[in-house]
Structure formats: structure tokens, C-alpha cells
Amino acid sequence: MLDRMPPVVGRIDSEGKLTEADQRLEELNRRAGGAIGEPLAVPELARLVRLAMRLGIALSRQVVVGEDEAELELWASVEPADGGVTLELGGWTEIRDWSSVAAATRDADFAAMAGDWHWETDASLHITRLTAGAGKPEGFQPEAMLGHPLTDLFRLSDDPEHGFPILAAVTSGEEFAGQRAEIRANGRAVYLSAVTRTDGSGRFSGLVGAAELVEDADKKAAQSSEGAAFPVDFGRRLDKALRDPLSRIIANADSIHAQTEGPLRDDYASYAADIASAGRHLLGLVSDLEDLQLVEREDFEISPEAIDLADIARRAAGLLGVRASQGDVRIDRLSERETMPATGEFRRALQVLVNLIGNAVRYSPKGGTVWLRLEREGDMACVIVADQGKGIAPENHERIFGKFERLDPGETEGSGLGLYISRQLARAMGGDITVDSAPGEGARFILMLPARD
Amino acid sequence: MNSLMSGRDVDMHGGAAKGANRLLASVAALTARARGREMAALRTVLRGDSAWLDDRRRWAVGMALRATVVAVEEEIRAVAVPQLLSIGEETLAERVETLPTVADRVISEDSESNRRVAAEVVAVTRLRLLGSAIPPQAPEHHDQPSLLARLAERDHMMVTPAAMALLKAEADADNGDGSGPVILPEPIRGPLVWRVAAAIRLAIRSSGKMEADALDLALCDGARRSIDNHSEDIDAEEAAMRLAATLEAAGESLVEMIDQSLADRRISLFTALLAWALRVEFSAIRDLIFDDMGNGLWVAMRAADLPRDMIARAAFLLSEAGSRHDIEALADTLDTLMEIAPDDARAALAHLTLDSEYRHALRALAPKWVGW
Known part of the structure; x- marks a missing residue:
């Protein structure tokens, strides 16, 4: 909030001495160790005055001065006049934590x-x-x-x-x-x-x-008053408001971690890796929330196109290759020659398979393998993602597809939305996702989409 | 001209002092310094090692570079995909359509051509960011429209459309944070377009010769169309130059306009007016603005016969915006600068009137050449 009081005025002569000053300026100057008749003592103001005198023009600038223990932000205007200058100060604001x-x-x-x-x-x-x-x-x-x-x-x-x-x-x-x-x-x-x-x-x-x-x-x-989970353009607003800052955080943290500006202490470099990873996690949550509000909408529609589930499964596996090797997990891929024509939306089918394969990788033991298989079941084209993890008890088979569900309370990764969103997407495409698993026997997630002949 | 460039004590037009000579001579190595910045630009963008680029600017440049390349890519695909569909190559069309962007692959190549693209994107982004950092000046009277608004409203046959074209070009270009795509000049854009087309080609596997031929043809058509469509492009820089020329033809005082353009935070117009006044290219003045080690910008303003107070005001505003010029140093040399006659200042900048491509080629072949 700007100070609405009239501006505070003073005069400085050609030798830089403060010859006249309103009370507030006189106080400010005195606290800086000066007095009327002596050179202006507030350094930032003195610098501006000297510059204006040499350049010979009126200048204005925002200036920060220390006063006792506070910091003040002022707008300082200097105008040459009669050999010296007039100094006008306005907009006195105390600086708080955020600028x-x-x-x-x-x-x-x-x-x-x-x-x-x-x-x-x-x-x-x-x-x-x-x-x-x-x-x-x-x-x-x-x-x-x-x-x-x-x-x-x-x-x-x-x-x-x-x-x-x-x-x-x-x-x-x-x-x-x-x-x-x-x-x-x-x-x-x-x-x-x-x-x-x-x-x-x-x-x-x-x-x-x-x-x-x-x-x-x-x-x-009207739409938001109909009780939808989120206002209609929530996703778009969220995207604009969060994505850019998050991308910046990640980019900067990555470059700190890569030590592009020169060597760093090891712990700083690894803090940076943590920051980048947390940033990516947040960005993932933003994407999930956006998708959530999208799939919940009554008018959510998929534009069906001809897709090849085998191709999409290979791409998804490729995208997760680095993450898999970091966890010492192998993805047993489909051969290049296999195809499984289906109908769905390419982008969404890819998203679902990345989610399923990503889960499989996350829950695999070190040294384990994730298998991908294709099958035709009646008029459905299926991709089976099988892992060697700890398995899921039958009573939880429906629960895991619920919103914000987590079987393992200690699990911090992900938003708990992945399977929910994936199933909504699969169903919107005319298919479904089912699971076949028991404790100690790993898990097989099956994505089914309408087959195309 | 040689004697002026020697940098030694030379008596010019009735005794300008050593200081004046030094000012004039400092313009000499301008092109070499510009090339140095160009070389640094690609390293800057890829690995972020430039003193100028803080995190925010580096992000803006990275985004702008990517956006520029992606824009080219979209144009090529927009032609190639329908063409492939029209000859029945549906699978191929889909592959071209759904291929993830090749921008990163194109950008990461270390080549002379890429360096020029990066340098241009850095320069344009940098100028935009500088302009947006000029502190806003409220006018003396509220009902006085800002410079460009005044010119656009004026109902002058030539000036009005030129002013509106600049307003539009700046609005289109600017997301407010400098991260929008950049319109590249023709000699730099052409090679980039072909490289993007080639990168798309290499990223797609085709089965059989017929498919490969169809793909090649479609991508070539896309590239050619992209180049042709842009030869008529008017970006903010071009629009500003046209407005400057129009203003002079309409009898306006360029000097007055230069002063007001910075106050209105129209840095492209400021650059164009100065460039037009001296009959040099826009990029030549832009280089001077970024030549923070040299005094070239002040010499240029002197060459345009700007009075003392205008030079001081311009220098102050640019410095406040973060141009890195040493305002204190200018304050010290201002009197010396004003002793230089505008004609002498012009003579010192004469090499800037040569084509930038020519100057660039000379520097590329002989980086240590001591001419100019």
C-alpha cells in the first residue's frame, strides 16, 4: 500500500550539501549521520543526486534505504535547479518479506x-x-x-x-x-x-x-453450481498457474545438479537433485489433477482413431526404460513384428500403458522383470502388463481403482489417481482395465480396448 | 577514415581531445565483440554458461529457441501430413503427425548455422526483456496518449498503418516474459527449416522405397512452403524500421521520436529510429545496445545529433532496465562526447552501414582481423 501523504522535499546545492529539508527527510538524513549544511548522508540518495547533477537531467528511481532496523522503499525524484537540485521523496513503504x-x-x-x-x-x-x-x-x-x-x-x-x-x-x-x-x-x-x-x-x-x-x-x-468436482476451466487455470513455475524450478535444479556453472559441494548437488525430483513429482500431480477434472466431466469424449496397441506398448516401455534400469528392473518387450489393431485415442492409450507399466516397474523387486503380452479376447484387443511384485489381495482388486486410494499408507509416490484415471479413460474408449492377482503371486493388469479387424 | 581508426592522437576539426579519439576508437572492435557473443550464444543456450543470462533469462531464451524450432516443425508437418493422406499413405501420415518433437535434436547440434540461430534468438529475446524492464513512466498529463497510440490514432495515410502494424507485431510476439517464438531473418531461417525437415525424415522409419520417396517429397514440400510463407514476414523489428522510415518521410523529427520511444518502453522503435537515422541495419544498433564494454551506443546517438539531455535520459533508462552499461562512466564522459561533431561520429560508425552478412562473413573467416 502506498503512502498517500504529500511528497517530502529537500534542496541540495552544487557541492552536494543538503541546504533545506522537510522534517521526514531531515530525520532520515540525521539517522544516516548527516545534518543540514553538510553533504547528504543517505548513500543511495547521494548517489542519485550526484548522477543527476553530472548528467544534467531530472532522474527518478526506486531506492531502498535502511532506517533503524527496518528497510524503506522510496521513490526518489531529483531535478536540477539553480545550480543544485531539488529532491522529492514519495511512496514510503516498509519492505516486508515478499516484494x-x-x-x-x-x-x-x-x-x-x-x-x-x-x-x-x-x-x-x-x-x-x-x-x-x-x-x-x-x-x-x-x-x-x-x-x-x-x-x-x-x-x-x-x-x-x-x-x-x-x-x-x-x-x-x-x-x-x-x-x-x-x-x-x-x-x-x-x-x-x-x-x-x-x-x-x-x-x-x-x-x-x-x-x-x-x-x-x-x-x-451454471456448470460449477451443478456440483461438478471442479469449475470447468480449473484444469486450464491450474496449467497456466503451476506448470511454468514448476518447469522453471525443474530446469534450474537440473542445471545446478549438472554443475554447469562449475563444481559444487556434493551435498548441494544432491539437494538440487532432490529439488528437481520433487518438482517433477509436483508436475505429475498437476497433470493428474487436470486429467481428473477432465474425465469427471459429463461431456468428456474420446476421439476414436485406429491404433496399434503393440506399437503403443513398445513406446510406453521405451519411455520407462531409464526408470526401469534405475530400479534394476527389466522390461521384457514385445517383438517388433507383433501388432494388435484396436480403436481408441493414441495419446490416452499411451497414457494408460505408461501408468500400468510404470506401476509394474515401481512394485517390481530389484532384478525382477516386467512382462508385456498381447492377446485377442473375443472382440477385445488386450495388453497384459505382468509384474513380480508382492501381489494384491482379491478384496482390494476394486479398491485400487478408486479415487485417491492407496493400499500402502507409506507410499508417497504418485497421487493415488493413476489407476482411477486410467480406468475412466479405458472405459471412455469402449474398453476397461482389470486385474488378476493374489498376494505373493505378482500382478497382471489387463488393458482391453475394442479390437479392429 | 584510416587516421580516425588508428586510435592515436589525431587532430580532428579543430582539436578534439584524446578522450574523443578514444571514444571513437572504441567502436572499432564492435563487430569482433559481436561475433564473440554469437559464439557464446550457442554454448549459452545449451549449457548456460554466460554471465548475462541469469536463470530467468536463460529460461526465456531456451523457451524462445524451442518455440521457434517447434513453430517451423509444425509448419512442415501441416503440409506434409495432408499431402501424404492425399496419396493414400495413411500410416506414413500418421507417423509424421504423431512423431514427438524433433526440436531438441535439432537444437543440440553444434554447427555454425545453429550458432547463428541461437545468437539471433538470444539477441531478440534479450532486447524484448530489456524493453519490458524499462521502468514505466507515467505521463505528465493523463489524457496524453502514449507515443504509439498517438501515432496509430492520427489518421495519417502512411504513419497510421505503420504504427498499428508495429503495435500488432509487438503484441503477437510478446507473451510478456520473452519466451515466445522468434521470427528469424531469411539467411538464418532457411538452413534451419531444412535441418528440421531432415530431422523429421531421420526419425521416421519407412518400409520400402515407395514410402521413402513419398516421405522425402512431402517433407521437401513442407520445407519449401515454410520458407516461402515467411519471406513476407513482418516481425516487430521490421515493423519498427518501416515506421521509422514512414515517420521521416512524414516530416517528423526522428530525434524527438527517439526520446519518446524509450519513455514509452518501445525499445524496438528506439532501436529502429536510431538505425534509420544513421542508415544502418536494425541489428547493428541492437549490437551497440548490448555492447556494454564499448561506448558505441553513445557515439551512435551523437552521430544522430541527439542533444545532451536526450543522450543522458536514454542512457539512464537503459541502465535502469539492466542494460549493463556503466551509467557512471557515461556521466563522466558525457562532456567529452558532446565535443565530438556528429559528422565525425558518423564517420567512426561508417563500417556499420555495410551489410551485416558481409561483416559477419569477414569475422567468420578471420576472427583476429584488426580492420575496423
Whole structure:
């Protein structure tokens, strides 16, 4: 929150001495060991003053100064005048743990998620950026509006309850959402939302916002009130919000672990490996949650295509090759010549087999083998994934396919969603997954999909 | 020109001091330093060993490079797959369609061509990130639109479309974090397209000669189409150069525009205006912006006859954005710089008016050449 008090002013002469100062500046200077009539004692301010005098222009900059035990963030403006300079300080803020800059970026990210189209304006509310996302409605030509006032693009509606949220935002510097408006070009109703951009001194310098068609927004609201497990675009939002930061964490941790910048102490390198692994784990959870909300939707559909289960099984085994050898487990692959034509969605079938084979690898003993076999059963094409693990008792055969189920409470890997999602996917493709197992006898998971002749 | 370049005490136009000579001479090794950065760029992207690239920038460059290559790949596939389907090669079409991306394989190859791609992506990304880091300046009056908005709204036959084209190109290019794909210049893009097509070919196993021939043809068509489609491309840099030319033709003061463009955080426009004023290529000025060891950028601004306060303002904003120029050093040399006549400054930069491909080729053949 910015300090709304009037700016604090002082004067410095051509020799760098503080000749006049408002009380707050005088105090700040005194605590730094200076006094009126002597050189400005706050180092960051003195540096800015000297630079401005040599460059001969007005300068402004955000400055951090220490005061007692706190740190203050100030906006400092210096302007040459009469041989010396005037110094103006504003926006006094005490620095807390997380920086205000990061908060602004995060706000902009949330605003971006609020709609499909993104727009930006300068301080005079002229459009400087306009990107139409998916599903651009007819008659809407974003390019033609660039440079024009925002009100040329949208007719803003006066909301009897809330007035003009956008006006409030511009004057107070706060964000707004739910401003109703109409696209002038085709009369479609939209909701607008935005965060404000300010310069360092807190002056308004533009809006970063999004627009969402009212009919889409209302549809989403209706769907979420129908009791679905997650709001309809949860997956997409999650993806945007989590994937990028996680990818960055993993990439950085990987490069630390690989010691690309030079040698590291061994334990630091292995911490980095832990970080990368935890990052990957989280990314896996994000994927699982996304898939979960997708398969739960009433309108979830698979686009069926001609696939070869043998090819997909070979690919899945290939993807897991490294993980298998790390656990000293062998995957006994199918021969190149085998085929098993079926109907399903390539990507989803691959996902299911990676899940099944991955489980088999995880539960295999060291030195063990995972077998893959193909079989035709009536009008179903089957892939059997067999492992030599500890096996699953018959009373648990249905439980393991439940949501968030874990047979082993100590098991930390995975989200407990893999088999649930896999079975939902298999069923959506017209097939199923079954298990045949008993304690001490390993397990055989069978993916069945409609066969194709 | 040789005497200016010798770097020794030479009396120019009534006694510019040693300091001025030194400033002018520092421009000399610019191209060599640029090549050095180019060589480092590929290492940078692959193994991350550049001082400039902190984690965030390295991530942005990596993403931008990948996005650039993936974009090429998508275009080739978008032509090859329908073509294969139309001749009945369904299995082959499906293999091309479902093949995982070859981008990583293409990027990891250590070659001159790849180095140039990486260098260009690094340069474009770096400029974008620099621009977005310029501190926002609120205008004196709220109802005064920003520079580009003003130009776009103006209803001038030539300026308005050029300004809107730049606004659009910048909007398209920029995800806000510098990680979007980069439009590569023609001499650099062509070789990349062929390498991507070859990588796709090598990743697919075909059974029999007929299949192999069909695949080769489809991929070649895809590659050729991708090259042709992009020869008309206008990226932000190109749009900025066109706007600069249009503004001069419309009688605007380029000097005024240069000052306002940085305040409006339009670094591409700033670069283009300066480049156009000096009749050099956009990449030449871009190189100067990144030449933080040299004073070339200040000499260039002097050559464009910018007054003292504008040079100071531009230097300050760029330094605040993180350009790594030593602002204190500039503050010290500013008076000396202003003693240089614009014509002398121009003469010192004369080699930048030569084609960048020519300069690049000279450096590639003779890295230690002491010319310029």
C-alpha cells in the first residue's frame, strides 16, 4: 500500500550539501549521520543526486534505504535547479518479506486467467495491446482498435449496484473485475477485469486486463453450481498457474545438479537433485489433477482413431526404460513384428500403458522383470502388463481403482489417481482395465480396448 | 577514415581531445565483440554458461529457441501430413503427425548455422526483456496518449498503418516474459527449416522405397512452403524500421521520436529510429545496445545529433532496465562526447552501414582481423 501523504522535499546545492529539508527527510538524513549544511548522508540518495547533477537531467528511481532496523522503499525524484537540485521523496513503504513487484506480476497473471482476450492500455486508456484468444466472435477485428481509446472498443455499462468499477480502479490504483460492457462492433456482452500498472512513484500508467463473453462466463457459473468436482476451466487455470513455475524450478535444479556453472559441494548437488525430483513429482500431480477434472466431466469424449496397441506398448516401455534400469528392473518387450489393431485415442492409450507399466516397474523387486503380452479376447484387443511384485489381495482388486486410494499408507509416490484415471479413460474408449492377482503371486493388469479387424 | 581508426592522437576539426579519439576508437572492435557473443550464444543456450543470462533469462531464451524450432516443425508437418493422406499413405501420415518433437535434436547440434540461430534468438529475446524492464513512466498529463497510440490514432495515410502494424507485431510476439517464438531473418531461417525437415525424415522409419520417396517429397514440400510463407514476414523489428522510415518521410523529427520511444518502453522503435537515422541495419544498433564494454551506443546517438539531455535520459533508462552499461562512466564522459561533431561520429560508425552478412562473413573467416 502506498503512502498517500504529500511528497517530502529537500534542496541540495552544487557541492552536494543538503541546504533545506522537510522534517521526514531531515530525520532520515540525521539517522544516516548527516545534518543540514553538510553533504547528504543517505548513500543511495547521494548517489542519485550526484548522477543527476553530472548528467544534467531530472532522474527518478526506486531506492531502498535502511532506517533503524527496518528497510524503506522510496521513490526518489531529483531535478536540477539553480545550480543544485531539488529532491522529492514519495511512496514510503516498509519492505516486508515478499516484494511488491512480485505481487504485481502475480496480480497480472490472475487477471490474464480471467478471460480469453487480453488487452492493455496506456495511462490515457488508449489500447496498446489486444489479443483475441480462442473463439473470436464474428465482426471483431482486434487489429483495427490498436491505439484507439478503450471506449471505442467497449461500451461500458453503468452497473446500478457497483457503479463503474473501471473508474474506481483508475483513480484508486486497485484492480477491478466484473465491469459489464458491450463490444461496439457486434453488440456482444462481456465482463472486463484488469489490474493497474503504476510507475515507481505510484502514478497510474495503464491497465492490464482481460475480457470474457458474458454467455461463456454465465455458462461456467451454471456448470460449477451443478456440483461438478471442479469449475470447468480449473484444469486450464491450474496449467497456466503451476506448470511454468514448476518447469522453471525443474530446469534450474537440473542445471545446478549438472554443475554447469562449475563444481559444487556434493551435498548441494544432491539437494538440487532432490529439488528437481520433487518438482517433477509436483508436475505429475498437476497433470493428474487436470486429467481428473477432465474425465469427471459429463461431456468428456474420446476421439476414436485406429491404433496399434503393440506399437503403443513398445513406446510406453521405451519411455520407462531409464526408470526401469534405475530400479534394476527389466522390461521384457514385445517383438517388433507383433501388432494388435484396436480403436481408441493414441495419446490416452499411451497414457494408460505408461501408468500400468510404470506401476509394474515401481512394485517390481530389484532384478525382477516386467512382462508385456498381447492377446485377442473375443472382440477385445488386450495388453497384459505382468509384474513380480508382492501381489494384491482379491478384496482390494476394486479398491485400487478408486479415487485417491492407496493400499500402502507409506507410499508417497504418485497421487493415488493413476489407476482411477486410467480406468475412466479405458472405459471412455469402449474398453476397461482389470486385474488378476493374489498376494505373493505378482500382478497382471489387463488393458482391453475394442479390437479392429 | 584510416587516421580516425588508428586510435592515436589525431587532430580532428579543430582539436578534439584524446578522450574523443578514444571514444571513437572504441567502436572499432564492435563487430569482433559481436561475433564473440554469437559464439557464446550457442554454448549459452545449451549449457548456460554466460554471465548475462541469469536463470530467468536463460529460461526465456531456451523457451524462445524451442518455440521457434517447434513453430517451423509444425509448419512442415501441416503440409506434409495432408499431402501424404492425399496419396493414400495413411500410416506414413500418421507417423509424421504423431512423431514427438524433433526440436531438441535439432537444437543440440553444434554447427555454425545453429550458432547463428541461437545468437539471433538470444539477441531478440534479450532486447524484448530489456524493453519490458524499462521502468514505466507515467505521463505528465493523463489524457496524453502514449507515443504509439498517438501515432496509430492520427489518421495519417502512411504513419497510421505503420504504427498499428508495429503495435500488432509487438503484441503477437510478446507473451510478456520473452519466451515466445522468434521470427528469424531469411539467411538464418532457411538452413534451419531444412535441418528440421531432415530431422523429421531421420526419425521416421519407412518400409520400402515407395514410402521413402513419398516421405522425402512431402517433407521437401513442407520445407519449401515454410520458407516461402515467411519471406513476407513482418516481425516487430521490421515493423519498427518501416515506421521509422514512414515517420521521416512524414516530416517528423526522428530525434524527438527517439526520446519518446524509450519513455514509452518501445525499445524496438528506439532501436529502429536510431538505425534509420544513421542508415544502418536494425541489428547493428541492437549490437551497440548490448555492447556494454564499448561506448558505441553513445557515439551512435551523437552521430544522430541527439542533444545532451536526450543522450543522458536514454542512457539512464537503459541502465535502469539492466542494460549493463556503466551509467557512471557515461556521466563522466558525457562532456567529452558532446565535443565530438556528429559528422565525425558518423564517420567512426561508417563500417556499420555495410551489410551485416558481409561483416559477419569477414569475422567468420578471420576472427583476429584488426580492420575496423
